[in-house]
Amino acid sequence: MSIEHEFDKVKSNGLPDNDYNRSLFQFDMDVLDALSESGNGFAFLVETFSGKRTYYGCFRDQAEVESHIEAVRKAYPRHKIEMGFRPNAAWKFYADYRKQFPW
Secondary structure (H helix, E strand, O other), X not given: OEEEEEOOOEOOOOOEOHHXXXXXXXXXXXXXXXXXXXXXXXXXEEEEEOOEEEEEEEEOOHXXXXXXXXXXXXXXXXXXXXXXXXXXXXXXXXXXXXXXXOO
């Protein structure tokens, strides 16, 4: 799955404004917690570029993850959040990413 957050304040290089980025700390933690609550899943990659932050993760129960993300959406109504789901795509994406950007 992916969760995409479109930034409100972006620098010319597409990264979030420094002060705005610091203000997102609790939001970021809440999104990550929403993915891992109840042992249902986890985030394995967070990317920040082009005016947005994308969280990639795996989970067992889509409905449960959606309900936790909806709670985050309600807690942060000013943030633009989109979710995307593709069955079994996460591991292939992760493996390809690791090949392209080894760490």
